[in-house]
Amino acid sequence: MEFSLKNEQQQLLSKMATNDGHGxxxxxxxxxxxxxxxxxxxxxxxxxxxxxxLAENQLCFDLIEEWVLNNxxxxxxxxxxxxxxxxxxxxxxxxxxPEFRNAVARFMEKVRGERVxxxxxxxxxxxxxxxxxxxxxxxxxxxxxxxxxxxxxxxxFDRDLxxxxxxxxxxIVCHSSNDFKVTKESMEAAYQKAQEANIRVxxxxxxxxxxxxxxxxxxxxxIDIVTFINDKNIHLICDEIYSATVFSQPExxxxxxxxxxxxxxxxxxxxxxxxxxxxxxxxxxxxxxLYSYNDAVVSCARKMxxxxxxxTQTQHLIASMLSDETFTDKIISTSSERLAARHGLFTRxxxxxxxxxxxxxxxxxxxMDLRRLLRESxxxxxxxxxxxxxxxVKLNVSPGLSFHCSExxxxxxxxxxxxxxxxxxxxxxxxxFVLVQGKATEPTTPKSRCGSSKLQLSLSFRRxxxxxxxxxxxxxxxxxxxxxxxxx
Amino acid sequence: MEFSLKNEQQQLLSKMATNDGHGxxxxxxxxxxxxxxxxxxxxxxxxxxxxxxLAENQLCFDLIEEWVLNNxxxxxxxxxxxxxxxxxxxxxxxxxxPEFRNAVARFMEKVRGERVxxxxxxxxxxxxxxxxxxxxxxxxxxxxxxxxxxxxxxxxFDRDLxxxxxxxxxxIVCHSSNDFKVTKESMEAAYQKAQEANIRVxxxxxxxxxxxxxxxxxxxxxIDIVTFINDKNIHLICDEIYSATVFSQPExxxxxxxxxxxxxxxxxxxxxxxxxxxxxxxxxxxxxxLYSYNDAVVSCARKMxxxxxxxTQTQHLIASMLSDETFTDKIISTSSERLAARHGLFTRxxxxxxxxxxxxxxxxxxxMDLRRLLRESxxxxxxxxxxxxxxxVKLNVSPGLSFHCSExxxxxxxxxxxxxxxxxxxxxxxxxFVLVQGKATEPTTPKSRCGSSKLQLSLSFRRxxxxxxxxxxxxxxxxxxxxxxxxx
Numbered sequence: 001m002e003f004s005l006k007n008e009q010q011q012l013l014s015k016m017a018t019n020d021g022h023g024x025x026x027x028x029x030x031x032x033x034x035x036x037x038x039x040x041x042x043x044x045x046x047x048x049x050x051x052x053x054l055a056e057n058q059l060c061f062d063l064i065e066e067w068v069l070n071n072x073x074x075x076x077x078x079x080x081x082x083x084x085x086x087x088x089x090x091x092x093x094x095x096x097x098p099e100f101r102n103a104v105a106r107f108m109e110k111v112r113g114e115r116v117x118x119x120x121x122x123x124x125x126x127x128x129x130x131x132x133x134x135x136x137x138x139x140x141x142x143x144x145x146x147x148x149x150x151x152x153x154x155x156x157f158d159r160d161l162x163x164x165x166x167x168x169x170x171x172i173v174c175h176s177s178n179d180f181k182v183t184k185e186s187m188e189a190a191y192q193k194a195q196e197a198n199i200r201v202x203x204x205x206x207x208x209x210x211x212x213x214x215x216x217x218x219x220x221x222x223i224d225i226v227t228f229i230n231d232k233n234i235h236l237i238c239d240e241i242y243s244a245t246v247f248s249q250p251e252x253x254x255x256x257x258x259x260x261x262x263x264x265x266x267x268x269x270x271x272x273x274x275x276x277x278x279x280x281x282x283x284x285x286x287x288x289x290l291y292s293y294n295d296a297v298v299s300c301a302r303k304m305x306x307x308x309x310x311x312t313q314t315q316h317l318i319a320s321m322l323s324d325e326t327f328t329d330k331i332i333s334t335s336s337e338r339l340a341a342r343h344g345l346f347t348r349x350x351x352x353x354x355x356x357x358x359x360x361x362x363x364x365x366x367x368m369d370l371r372r373l374l375r376e377s378x379x380x381x382x383x384x385x386x387x388x389x390x391x392x393v394k395l396n397v398s399p400g401l402s403f404h405c406s407e408x409x410x411x412x413x414x415x416x417x418x419x420x421x422x423x424x425x426x427x428x429x430x431x432x433f434v435l436v437q438g439k440a441t442e443p444t445t446p447k448s449r450c451g452s453s454k455l456q457l458s459l460s461f462r463r464x465x466x467x468x469x470x471x472x473x474x475x476x477x478x479x480x481x482x483x484x485x486x487x488x
Numbered sequence: 489m490e491f492s493l494k495n496e497q498q499q500l501l502s503k504m505a506t507n508d509g510h511g512x513x514x515x516x517x518x519x520x521x522x523x524x525x526x527x528x529x530x531x532x533x534x535x536x537x538x539x540x541x542l543a544e545n546q547l548c549f550d551l552i553e554e555w556v557l558n559n560x561x562x563x564x565x566x567x568x569x570x571x572x573x574x575x576x577x578x579x580x581x582x583x584x585x586p587e588f589r590n591a592v593a594r595f596m597e598k599v600r601g602e603r604v605x606x607x608x609x610x611x612x613x614x615x616x617x618x619x620x621x622x623x624x625x626x627x628x629x630x631x632x633x634x635x636x637x638x639x640x641x642x643x644x645f646d647r648d649l650x651x652x653x654x655x656x657x658x659x660i661v662c663h664s665s666n667d668f669k670v671t672k673e674s675m676e677a678a679y680q681k682a683q684e685a686n687i688r689v690x691x692x693x694x695x696x697x698x699x700x701x702x703x704x705x706x707x708x709x710x711i712d713i714v715t716f717i718n719d720k721n722i723h724l725i726c727d728e729i730y731s732a733t734v735f736s737q738p739e740x741x742x743x744x745x746x747x748x749x750x751x752x753x754x755x756x757x758x759x760x761x762x763x764x765x766x767x768x769x770x771x772x773x774x775x776x777x778l779y780s781y782n783d784a785v786v787s788c789a790r791k792m793x794x795x796x797x798x799x800t801q802t803q804h805l806i807a808s809m810l811s812d813e814t815f816t817d818k819i820i821s822t823s824s825e826r827l828a829a830r831h832g833l834f835t836r837x838x839x840x841x842x843x844x845x846x847x848x849x850x851x852x853x854x855x856m857d858l859r860r861l862l863r864e865s866x867x868x869x870x871x872x873x874x875x876x877x878x879x880x881v882k883l884n885v886s887p888g889l890s891f892h893c894s895e896x897x898x899x900x901x902x903x904x905x906x907x908x909x910x911x912x913x914x915x916x917x918x919x920x921f922v923l924v925q926g927k928a929t930e931p932t933t934p935k936s937r938c939g940s941s942k943l944q945l946s947l948s949f950r951r952x953x954x955x956x957x958x959x960x961x962x963x964x965x966x967x968x969x970x971x972x973x974x975x976x
Contacts, residue, residue: 012723012756017627017788024791061574068565068573077556077563077805085556086549090905092771127615127796134795138652139505164626164652164792235500268500283580284800300505303512304652307622308615311799312772317565417578 021163027386028053028155028402035396042421050426053396055211055364056417057245057281059338060331064280067327074320076313084316091312094305096125100315103322104289108274110328111244116256118291124301125315126288127308129241129275133160135290135304136271139297140235141167141202147237148172148190149205150182152212152367152403152410157205169205170194173406176369179358180213182206182221187228203235204228209242209252212403212412213367214360216250222258230265237271244279244332246362247340259293267293276318278364280331285314339364339416342423346415349427353434357413364416368397371409373437382408393433395426509651515874516541516643516890523884530909538914541884543699543852544905545733545769547826548819552768555815562808564801572804579800582793584613588803591810592777596762598816599732604744606779612789613803614776615796617729617763621648623778623792624759627785628723629655629690635725636660636678637693638670640700640855640891640898645693657693658682661894664857667846668701670694670709675716691723692716697730697740700891700900701855702848704738710746718753725759732767732820734850735828747781755781764806766852768819773802827852827904830911834903837915841922845901852904856885859897861925870896881921883914 031053040048072078076085091097101120108118126132141147143166149157150172162169172190174180187204194201206225208217217225229236238255246252255272259265272291277283287310292298310318322328347357347366358367374381379401386399389411400410415423519541528536560566564573579585589608596606614620629635631654637645638660650657660678662668675692682689694713696705705713717724726743734740743760747753760779765771775798780786798806810816835845835854846855862869867889874887877899888898903911 012628012721013784013788014627014630014633016630017784022788022791056578058574058578061577064577065570065573068570069567072566075563075565078560078566079557082553082556085553086546086769089549089552089770089772090544090546092765127619128794131615131795139502140500142502142504145502159791159794164795233500277580281574282577284577286797286799296501296505300501300510303510303647306616306647307619307652308796309774311774311802313802313805314799317801 016164021159023155023158023163026155026402027383028398031386031390031396031398034390038394040394040422040425042425047394049390049394049396050422050429051396051417052414052426053398053412054417055278055414056283057278057335057339057364058417059342060281060335063327063331063334064321067321067324071320071324074317076316088312088316094125094302094309096123096310097312097315097319099319099323100310103319104274104287106325107322107328108243108289108291110325111252111279111332112254112257113251116254116260118256122291122293122298124290124292124298125305125308125310126290126301127310128277128283128286128288129239129273130156130160130288131286131305131308132273132275132288132290133157133237133239134163134165135301135308136235136237136273136292136297137161137165137167138304139300140237140271141165143167144199145202146170146194146199147203147205147235148187148194148201150174150180150186152180152400152405153205154207154211155398155402155404161205167202168199170199170201171404171406176358176407176410179215180210180367182217182225184224184228187225191232201232201234203237205237205239206255207239207242208255209240209245209362211242211363212365212398212400213358214363214365215358216246216252216362218250219253219258219262222253222255223263226255226258226263226265226270229269230263233266233269235269235271237273239273241273241275241278242363243274244335245339245364247336247343248361250361252362268296269294271297279335285318286310287314287318342415342420345420346413346423346427349423350430353431355430355434358410365412365414368411368413369409370411371407373434374409377408379408386411389433393429395429504652509647511643511646511651514643514890515871516886519874519878519884519886522878526882528882528910528913530913535882537878537882537884538910538917539884539905540902540914541886541900542905543766543902544771545766545823545827545852546905547830548769548823551815551819551822552809555809555812559808559812562805564804576800576804582613582790582797584611584798585800585803585807587807587811588798591807592762592775594813595810595816596731596777596779598813599767599820600740600742600745604742604748606744610779610781610786612778612780612786613793613796613798614778614789615798616765616771616774616776617727617761618644618648618776619774619793619796620761620763620776620778621645621725621727622651622653623789623796624723624725624761624780624785625649625653625655626792627788628725628759629653631655633688633690634658634682635691635693635723636675636682636689638662638668638674640668640888640893641693641695642699643886643890643892649693655690656687658687658689659892659894664846664895664898667703668698668855670705670713672712672716675713679720689720689722691725693725693727694743695727695730696743697728697733697850699730699851700853700886700888701846702851702853703846704734704740704850706738707741707746707750710741710743711751714743714746714751714753714758717757718751721754721757723757723759725761727761729761729763729766730851731762732823733827733852735824735831736849738849740850756784757782759785767823773806774798775802775806830903830908833908834901834911834915837911838918841919843918843922846898853900853902856899856901857897858899859895861922862897865896867896874899877921881917883917 035049035051038048040050073080075081076088101123105118105120126135146168149169151174172186243252270293274289276287290301356369360366382399389395398412523537523539526536528538561568563569564576589611593606593608634656637657639662660674731740758781762777764775778789844857848854870887877883886900
């Protein structure tokens with residue numbers, strides 16, 4: 001439902017309700033809408049848009065369902081667990097069930113290779129990572145204050161951290177020339193720019209492993225960042241929601257490991273955001289976690305958690321599931337293996353037609369380099385190409401522009417929200433596209449290329465897709481699927 | 489965990505994090521802490537504090553557990569339902585499961601005697617009523633704007649609507665002389681006062697049935713209120729979270745019924761807050777609902793709901809449960825009967841020692857009149873009496889002051905979070921207190937009364953409680969129970 005606002009109506013509502021701070025007006029979300037209006041299905045809609053804009057982890061639900069069936073006492077809705085229904089349903093303590101906090105802290109330790117310890121008393125619940133980010137922004141900064149954030153970054157941050165808090169996000173500009181690494185110079189440049197504009201910098205927002213890059217930060221960079229924020233006396237918010245999606249070397253190093261073992265800093269400045277939406281693939285359960293080394297932030301954030309507590313029904317289930325260390329060991333290792341296999345299948349397939357991707361070892365997506373397919377090196381050309389990919393190739397991938405990338409031609413491609421066969425369909429479409437694009441571009445001028453390729457593509461793909469049967473998407477989302485829920 | 493803030497630390501955090509806007513510094517919550525430090529238990533701690541400050545509905549969990557066991561397919565954690573685990577866990581649409589919205593809308597109609605219709609497309613999820621209130625405040629008002637609210641009102645409103653939004657709540661002062669009714673004169677007076685102070689009034693916050701009064705608003709008053717807000721062109725937020733707790737005449741009339749049948753108004757001004765924390769007794773599940781007749785508010789609030797969505801595991805269960813109309817009919821009627829019986833048992837017991845209560849027909853509490861036990865008619869005297877009740881009589885009731893009541897001597901007493909035997913223990917303590925208070929006060933001056941009664945009380949109650957065995961509280965909350973979660 002979208003509604004146009006009359007002037008009179010606008011006066012009745014708040015400024016917040018009548019501005020665009022929610023950030024939904026982005027090609028990132030437009031792509032979701034394109035998918036929603038024509039979703040691919042192997043038999044019912046084989047020419048539909050394949051959803052590759054959704055960072056979902058669907059590769060291990062066989063293990064999860066097996067565990068659930070073997071552990072009926074973990075649920076308050078089974079014969080074995082219903083005697084706890086009332087106790088769980090009436091529990092309204094904003095600290096959360098102690099067994100939930102203990103189990104989440106242990107799981108976070110395990111995901112970080114047992115190299116760090118987490119105190120369950122510092123675990124604060126939130127409505128997904130979305131809520132955790134907003135809570136931290138409310139706790140750490142006043143309206144107009146700013147957080148620095150390396151580009152490219154997750155589009156939802158603009159909503160999560162900015163919309164209702166009034167803070168700003170200022171880019172630390174990263175470049176493909178060094179694989180989008182965060183350098184001392186880039187941090188310092190962003191900070192100086194803010195100083196010159198008289199903007200108070202209160203924090204540094206880091207996402208590690210990175211969405212959309214799929215890369216993990218190396219130890220040296222992490223030490224540089226901690227040193228930087230400590231020198232400037234600003235907060236470091238480290239979003240580690242993809243920490244268990246690491247599937248190859250280099251391994252993931254948590255900020256917690258850095259401050260425990262590598263560098264001295266004021267720990268009151270360090271805050272983690274976590275979630276089970278990616279690592280376990282439960283975005284619907286809205287398990288968000290804020291972990292702060294700052295006592296005052298823990299205390300304040302816990303009071304704010306009343307606005308986004310995790311359902312006790314879900315806390316109870318998760319407490320049991322994550323307390324089973326045989327299970328958590330198994331799912332972490334199996335998920336890693338399956339993500340590696342899927343990533344390999346997809347990126348090798350792209351390499352066959354000369355499409356490169358940024359080398360990565362984590363995430364539910366990779367960062368695809370289509371710079372050589374751009375008409376010219378501009379974001380206008382990136383959007384032209386993206387519209388062809390969405391509407392003709394019928395793949396919802398997300399353009400770099402929507403991630404605030406500084407260079408045109410990069411696209412995020414999600415690969416864990418579908419089955420192998422859907423990946424093959426997607427690859428066939430891309431192969432065809434690249435081949436047709438190559439043929440179509442040779443004899444024409446840049447101006448006319450798009451129109452020409454569009455026509456050929458729409459013919460080619462219809463025939464191609466007609467031959468693809470028997471495959472299926474694992475997640476046919478509803479036509480009303482909403483774009484702005486965190487978990488992407 | 490409470491921490492003192494150093495000056496330096498304060499500068500690092502936001503103003504919001506370092507002020508007291510969270511509202512926890514209230515006797516309302518102090519009472520909870522007193523209970524938490526010495527919780528009553530029939531055998532383990534028979535002299536402990538009985539929790540009567542918690543508006544929980546625990547009287548029908550036998551029916552709920554029976555339903556759960558008879559409907560294993562309603563859960564994704566049973567053999568019958570686990571095949572839907574993935575589909576539910578990955579669902580991240582902020583509209584909510586369609587079957588959830590349909591079922592909630594139907595339940596809301598049923599609770600309102602089928603006299604109104606609700607459109608499932610206007611159902612917006614939130615993290616409890618807490619989140620719904622904040623979302624509405626963000627949508628409807630800018631910082632410094634004000635909502636009018638009749639007194640006495642729920643202490644959590646100060647946090648829910650004000651803390652992070654920066655809006656103000658201005659009292660519409662109500663009096664015991666007309667049973668705390670909202671009058672045209674009192675509304676107009678509050679509005680004029682705001683005008684004179686140059687404060688922009690953007691809304692009227694109504695809680696019907698009232699917490700803490702337990703009363704329902706009559707049709708005439710509701711019509712007056714709708715006329716008032718329509719004339720002033722301000723919003724009406726109607727919190728109806730206790731709508732299914734009505735246990736006797738007069739019956740509950742929803743604001744929806746008034747605007748559909750009784751009075752013309754601009755429906756863009758009308759918004760409902762609902763929840764399953766009270767009517768079904770599931771505060772832990774965090775099912776909050778915002779229902780607006782204003783399209784733009786629905787659209788904006790839905791975007792904001794990303795910060796406090798209901799867990800899909802819980803949506804799925806609630807969808808099944810509330811779709812079973814045989815069950816919903818039964819639980820609504822049974823709950824009503826049991827609340828009536830409990831309310832009668834308690835208020836008759838108080839009447840035996842001359843303690844009056846405001847006549848009420850709803851809620852999980854009543855409004856107890858202890859004005860004649862005050863040393864003098866001041867809030868200082870109310871707090872003195874309250875401290876005796878908490879620390880000597882060992883009942884956590886909530887003083888009127890914490891509800892912004894304009895007259896000292898009133899206390900809210902919750903009655904549905906315990907079993908009959910605990911009610912009897914509480915009544916015996918009150919009887920003893922009143923008798924001792926009577927004896928103790930006769931020969932002494934006002935100044936010395938409290939000290940004297942304290943001593944006698946502590947001796948009397950120890951002996952009394954030693955005789956009370958075999959009873960038990962239904963909800964021994966954890967010692968870390970948090971005070972500020974909505975559901976109270």
